Amino acid sequence: MKVLHVDVCTCAECVMNGCMDIVDAIESLKKLKSDVKIKTQIIVSTKPCVGDALHYDKSPIVSVGKKIIEHANAQTVMSQIMELTSKDVKRS
């Protein structure tokens, strides 16, 4: 099974700007795996910092695979995850 690493920055700026809600959104996506038939294993990790230090104007920052998403939100992160796993998706 393929693995997709999603790293969520949890520095003070990113927490203030809702990064933990993004973590919850990704976790909820994992629960939908059977509905959207994603075969990739999604591993979500929280990191003290992702990207440049002191990224006040870019937070929250999330990396999905090799792609860094600035000003991330649940929608942009889930959409990137779906895009990277799209080859595996077979909608019923």
Add this chain to the structure above:
Amino acid sequence: MRGIYTPVTAIRRQVFARIAKLAYEGGDFARLVEDIPFKIVPGETARYRDSVFKERAIIGERLRLACGLDVRPASVHAPISDGIDMSAVSEKFYQPPLVNVISFACNACEEKKYTVTDGCQGCLASPCINICPVKAVRMEHGHSIIDEEKCIKCGRCVDACPYNAIIKVERPCSQACGVDAIESDSLGRAKINYDKCVSCGQCLVHCPFGAIADKSQIFQLIHAIKDGKEIIAEIAPAFVGQFGPTATPDRVKDAIKQLGIAEVYEVAIGADIGAVEEAHHYVHEVVSGKQPFLATSCCPSWSVMAKNMFPTIAPYVSQALTPMVATARIIKEKHPDAMVVFIGPCSSKKLEASRTSVRSDVDFVITFEELMGMFVAKQIDFSQVPSDVLEDATGAGRGYAVAGGVANAIAGSIAELYPDVEFKIDRAEGLSNCRKMLALAKAGKRDGYLMEGMACPGGCIGGSGTIMPIARAAALVKEFQQKADAQNAVQSDYISK
């Protein structure tokens, strides 16, 4: 909207961070504060409303509230900074009301109505028509229609429709308000009835237009820090996990010190003291039959609501000091020249701290969201913050953060101190549920009970000034409880002292 990060949340938090930065950096406040709306809402096009000017004007009023200043209606021509120099002081700057509607940000949502959606199939059975007691529902062109003038809003049609095609539409702020304090002004916009409001702050987290905000004291707190005053923080038990996974409880303590605060105490110290006091009170007064029941006192919105709406049973609300006040008094005893800041999850503590009897104990109250704004303004990097052990309280006191935790702590104390006493517990979370519980108590159906009331669903971790989703916060509080050296409130060092 709890648990979903929205643009409303983003704006609220950015305002706190910007005001904290302004206070720390200093300068010409009158000029600098006028620039902030342009930083929060850059560019020339509106993002959420019909006009970028309106978006900035609303931010302007939020900035004023964050400085402790009054909100103004759209009819008043004045700069955002009007009065800011008066609020740039190192002591509490607060004039009621605490919770405010920014009237021109309000969407003037309909108060409450029942409406038939496109899901209506115009079925032959038409139970919606048959069940309506006032003949307000009729069928037209194969679709049910509700006559709003006749409708008495009983909701029976909603329950009867087999397609769930009839819905109740209600103002989110009114729905969240457990004391019916949201009324309407002449333009149909939300207006708070302050005779009823208990400042729980649930309306401000549930308004999807971000039209309600409370006054903050971060501007004055930071001025006090900058003026070199000795500031001691007491942090409510719900703080665990609020600032992200890197901000462990021990690191939060040191991070607060990096803001310029001299020392940090857990409010759970006062919770331990309160739990033991209420255990004694329950046994001596309720079990002995001197009073019918005992209601806990730690949540000010709950206790004020009980006193306002059920005055005949108000004497049965515990007179024990709230954890905030009990801890503040311990701090002031140890540090007589210090100013105390309570850092907690909700608005209502701001009101409690403004009471004449409490004013000298607690100098400032800020929420976790506001503290987060200070961390961001000072660019605190939690991964670089050393751990500074927090070991003030027992697991029972720390459990006050979560609904059921107060009753559990008192029950634990009763079991330890009076092992032969049998006790009964009821509890409610959310003010509308609290009202139902008190109505039962008033009717004599809770005699012999210890009753825990929490104004916010989930308890303090669901307060209006919190950051983390409730379920995540509850798990982390439990973990922190288990780390305490002692688990029962009676084992607290502060009890034996």
